[in-house]
Amino acid sequence: MAFFLQYAWLIPAMPLLGCALITxxxxxxxxxxxxxxxxxxxxxxxxxxxGLLAASAQGYALHDGQLVLDAAEHGxxxxxxxxxxxxxxxxxxxxxxxxxxxxxxxxxxxxxxxTMGFYVDTPVAALLxxxxxxxxxxHLFSLGYMATxxxxxxxxxxxxxxxxxxxxxSMADNLLLFFMAWEVMGLCSYLLIGFLYExxxxxxxxxxxxxxxRIGDVLLLLGLVYLYTQAGSLAFGSGPGEIFDPxxxxxxxxxxxxxxxxxxxxxxxxxxxxxxxxxxxxxxHVWLPDAMEGPTPVSALIHAATMVSAxxxxxxxxxxxxxxxxxxxxxVVSIIGAFTALxxxxxxxxxxxxxxxxxxxxxxQLGFMVAVLGIGGWVAGMFHLLTHAFFKALLFLGSGSIxxxxxxxxxxxxxxxxxxxxxxQTAQDxxxxxxxxxxxxxxxxxxxxxxxxxxxxxxFAGFWSKDEILxxxxxxxxxxxxxxxxxxxxxxxxxxxxxxxxxxxxxxxGDTPVVYQNPERAxxxxxxxxxxxxxxxxxxxxxxxxxxxGAHWHEDxxxxxxxxILASFAVTAGMFNLPxxxxxxxxxxxxxxxxxxxxxxxxxxxxxxxxxxxxxxGWAIYSKAFARADERxxxxxxxxxxxxxxxxxxxxxxxxQVSIIRTxxxxxxxxxWLDRHVVDRIVNGVGSMTLGIGKVNFIVDDTxxxxxxxxxxxGTVATGEQTRLIQTGKAQDYLVYVFGGAxxxxxxxxxxx
Numbered sequence: 179m180a181f182f183l184q185y186a187w188l189i190p191a192m193p194l195l196g197c198a199l200i201t202x203x204x205x206x207x208x209x210x211x212x213x214x215x216x217x218x219x220x221x222x223x224x225x226x227x228x229g230l231l232a233a234s235a236q237g238y239a240l241h242d243g244q245l246v247l248d249a250a251e252h253g254x255x256x257x258x259x260x261x262x263x264x265x266x267x268x269x270x271x272x273x274x275x276x277x278x279x280x281x282x283x284x285x286x287x288x289x290x291x292x293t294m295g296f297y298v299d300t301p302v303a304a305l306l307x308x309x310x311x312x313x314x315x316x317h318l319f320s321l322g323y324m325a326t327x328x329x330x331x332x333x334x335x336x337x338x339x340x341x342x343x344x345x346x347x348s349m350a351d352n353l354l355l356f357f358m359a360w361e362v363m364g365l366c367s368y369l370l371i372g373f374l375y376e377x378x379x380x381x382x383x384x385x386x387x388x389x390x391x392r393i394g395d396v397l398l399l400l401g402l403v404y405l406y407t408q409a410g411s412l413a414f415g416s417g418p419g420e421i422f423d424p425x426x427x428x429x430x431x432x433x434x435x436x437x438x439x440x441x442x443x444x445x446x447x448x449x450x451x452x453x454x455x456x457x458x459x460x461x462x463h464v465w466l467p468d469a470m471e472g473p474t475p476v477s478a479l480i481h482a483a484t485m486v487s488a489x490x491x492x493x494x495x496x497x498x499x500x501x502x503x504x505x506x507x508x509x510v511v512s513i514i515g516a517f518t519a520l521x522x523x524x525x526x527x528x529x530x531x532x533x534x535x536x537x538x539x540x541x542x543q544l545g546f547m548v549a550v551l552g553i554g555g556w557v558a559g560m561f562h563l564l565t566h567a568f569f570k571a572l573l574f575l576g577s578g579s580i581x582x583x584x585x586x587x588x589x590x591x592x593x594x595x596x597x598x599x600x601x602x603q604t605a606q607d608x609x610x611x612x613x614x615x616x617x618x619x620x621x622x623x624x625x626x627x628x629x630x631x632x633x634x635x636x637x638f639a640g641f642w643s644k645d646e647i648l649x650x651x652x653x654x655x656x657x658x659x660x661x662x663x664x665x666x667x668x669x670x671x672x673x674x675x676x677x678x679x680x681x682x683x684x685x686x687x688g689d690t691p692v693v694y695q696n697p698e699r700a701x702x703x704x705x706x707x708x709x710x711x712x713x714x715x716x717x718x719x720x721x722x723x724x725x726x727x728g729a730h731w732h733e734d735x736x737x738x739x740x741x742x743i744l745a746s747f748a749v750t751a752g753m754f755n756l757p758x759x760x761x762x763x764x765x766x767x768x769x770x771x772x773x774x775x776x777x778x779x780x781x782x783x784x785x786x787x788x789x790x791x792x793x794x795x796g797w798a799i800y801s802k803a804f805a806r807a808d809e810r811x812x813x814x815x816x817x818x819x820x821x822x823x824x825x826x827x828x829x830x831x832x833x834x835q836v837s838i839i840r841t842x843x844x845x846x847x848x849x850x851w852l853d854r855h856v857v858d859r860i861v862n863g864v865g866s867m868t869l870g871i872g873k874v875n876f877i878v879d880d881t882x883x884x885x886x887x888x889x890x891x892x893g894t895v896a897t898g899e900q901t902r903l904i905q906t907g908k909a910q911d912y913l914v915y916v917f918g919g920a921x922x923x924x925x926x927x928x929x930x931x
Contacts, residue, residue: 182229190345274771297351315740322736340366394455401448446507457489474578512552519545528824555650562643572744603694642752671792
C-alpha cells in the first residue's frame with residue numbers, strides 16, 4: 179500500500195508522459211503506436227488510482243515517508259457528529275484527514291514561501307479512480323473510432339494532456355495549482371471541440387466554449403485573489419495557515435465585505451461562478467450543446483464524465499467555505515442547480531440530435547449535483563458525480579457507435595459525397611434511425627443499461643445516487659428543490675425513453691431520411707472531414723480509408739470492450755454507497771468521513787414511480803410514432819408553439835445574440851470609430867506636431883549648432899592657412915609689410931578719419 183501512496187504523483191504523470199511522447203517524438207508518425215501508447219499509460223494510471231483508492235479507504239496514510247494506518251479512523255472521528263443531515267446547516271463541515279500531503283517550495287513571498295504539491299484524501303482518491311477508469315475506456319474506444327483519421331496522433335496527444343490536467347487538478351494541494359490545471363483543461367476543451375477546424379461550426383463552437391467559460395473563470399480567479407487577501411493562503415487543509423482552518427472560516431463568515439455580504443459569502447459566490455461556467459449551469463450553459471461539434475469521444479471524456487464534473491468538484495472541494503456564511507451562498511447554489519436541472523430537461527424533450535439530447539441530459543444531471551450540494555447533501559452530490567460519469571460516458575460512447583454505423587448506411591454514404599457535415603448531422607438525427615437493436619446488439623444492450631441508470635431504475639447505479647439526492651431534499655424539508663428535481667427526474671426518464679425507442683425499436687427509417695440542410699455548405703471545401711476529423715468517421719470509410727457502400731453496416735468490434743466495461747459500472751457502481759446494513763453500506767460516506775442520509779422507502783418508492791412513469795409515458799407516446807422519418811413529433815402535434823420553443827432551446831442563444839453579443843458588437847464598433855476618428859487623430863496630430871517641432875529643431879540645430887560653428891572653424895582654419903603664408907622669415911618681406919601697413923594707415927588718416 180505504501181507504493182501507491184509514495185508514487186501517487188505518477189497518476190497524472192502517466193498521461194502527461196503520453197502527451198509528451200506523442201507530441202515530441204517520432205511516435206506521432208504512427209497512429210497505432212501513438213494510440214496504444216496513450217492507452218497503455220492511461221491503463222497504468224488507472225491501476226495506480228485504484229490502488230490509491232484501496233489504500234486510502236483502508237486508512238493508510240503517508241507521514242514523513244512512513245506508512246501509518248490511522249487516516250480513515252481519524253477522519254471519520256473528526257467528521258461524524260458534525261455533518262450528516264445537518265451538513266451545511268449551522269454545523270461545521272470537515273473533510274477527512276489527508277492520506278498524502280507532499281509539498282515543495284514554489285515561490286518566495288517575503289517572509290513566507292508559497293508551496294505547491296499534492297493533497298490526497300478519500301474524496302480525491304475516489305475521483306481519481308473514476309477519472310482514470312472512464313478515461314481509459316474512452317481512450318480505448320477512440321482507437322477504433324478514430325482509426326482512419328489523419329490526425330489521430332494529435333487527437334490522442336490532446337486527450338492525454340486533458341486527462342493529465344484533470345488528474346492534477348484533483349490532486350492539487352492548493353487552489354492556485356487547482357486553477358492552473360483547470361485552465362489547461364479549458365485549453366484542451368477548446369482544442370478538442372475545434373478539432374475538426376475545417377468546419378465553421380466546429381471552430382465557432384470552440385470559440386464559444388472558450389469565451390463563455392472564461393466569464394466564470396475570471397470571477398473564480400477574483401474569488402481566489404479575495405480569499406488569499408483574507409487568508410494569506412490557498413492551501414487545502416484545516417490546520418493553521420490553511421483555508422479550512424476553523425478560526426479563519428469563523429472570521430470569514432462573521433466579517434462583512436462588499437455589498438453587506440460576509441467575506442465567506444462573496445468568496446463562495448465568486449468560486450461558484452467558476453462552477454457555473456465549467457459545469458454549464460444557467461445562464462452560462464449555452465456552450466455545452468454546441469460543444470458536441472467535437473468528436474464523440476471528446477463529448478464522452480470532457481463534456482460528460484470529467485471536465486464538466488470539475489465544476490461540481492470545485493464546490494465540493496471548497497465546501498467548508500460555502501458553509502461558513504449564513505446560508506446565502508448555498509441558497510444561490512441550490513436555486514441555480516435546481517433550475518438548471520429542470521430547464522435543461524425540458525429542452526432535451528424536443529431535440530432530435532442524439533448527442534445534443536445527451537448534452538442537455540448532462541446539463542440536467544449536473545444541476546442535480548449542484549442543487550443537492552446547495553442543500554448540504556455533500557455525499558449525495560459526490561456520489562452522483564461518480565455514478566453519472568460512468569453511465570453518461572457509456573451513453574455518449576454508445577451514441578458514437580450508433581453514429582459510426584449510421585454513416586455507413588447507403589443513403590448517408592451517398593450524401594457524404596455531396597456534403598460530409600450534412601451527412602454526419604443526418605446520421606445523428608434519431609428520426610432517421612429505428613430498429614437498430616438487431617443491427618447493433620452490443621450497443622443496444624449496453625446503451626439500455628446506461629439508459630436505465632440515467633432514468634433512475636433500480637438496481638442500476640443512477641437509481642441509488644439520484645434517490646439519495648431526492649432523500650436529502652425530502653428529509654431536509656427542501657420542498658421546492660425536491661419538487662423541481664422530481665419533475666426533472668420524470669422528464670429524464672421520458673426523453674431518454676423517447677430517444678431509446680426511436681433509435682432501437684420500430685422500423686428502420688433511414689431509407690428516406692430527414693436530410694440536414696447545411697447553411698455553411700457554400701463556405702466549406704469538400705475535404706471528406708467528419709466527426710472523426712480529417713478524412714474519416716467510419717462515416718463513409720472503412721478501416722483502410724476506402725469508401726463503404728453500406729454493405730458492412732455493423733458494430734466495430736474495437737468499440738465493444740469499453741462499452742461493456744462502462745456498462746458494468748452503470749450496473750454496479752451504486753453498490754459503493756448502498757443504503758443497507760451489508761458490508762458496502764454507505765461505503766463512500768464512511769471512507770469520506772461523512773454521514774449519508776438514511777434510506778427512505780417512501781422516497782425510493784417515489785423515485786421508482788417517477789422513473790417508471792416517465793418510461794411509460796415515453797413508450798405510450800412514441801411506440802406508434804414516426805412510421806416515417808419526416809413525420810411530426812407527437813408532442814409537436816399536441817403543442818406546436820411550446821414544442822418549437824423547446825426545440826429552439828427557449829431561444830436563449832438568440833437572446834444573447836441580440837442583447838449581450840449585439841451590445842458588445844456595438845460597443846466594439848463605437849470604440850473602433852472612437853479609435854479611428856478621435857484617438858487616432860489625436861495621436862496622429864501629436865505625431866505631426868512632434869514631427870514639425872523636430873524639423874524646426876533640426877534646422878536650428880543644423881544651422882546654429884552644426885553649420886555655424888563648423889563655418890567659423892573652417893574660416894579660422896582658412897585664415898590661419900593664409901596668415902601662415904606671410905611668415906617667410908625674410909627681413910625684406912617684413913619691411914615691405916611694415917611699409918605697406920604704414921601706407922594704409924596714412925591713407926586712412928588723410929581720407930577717412
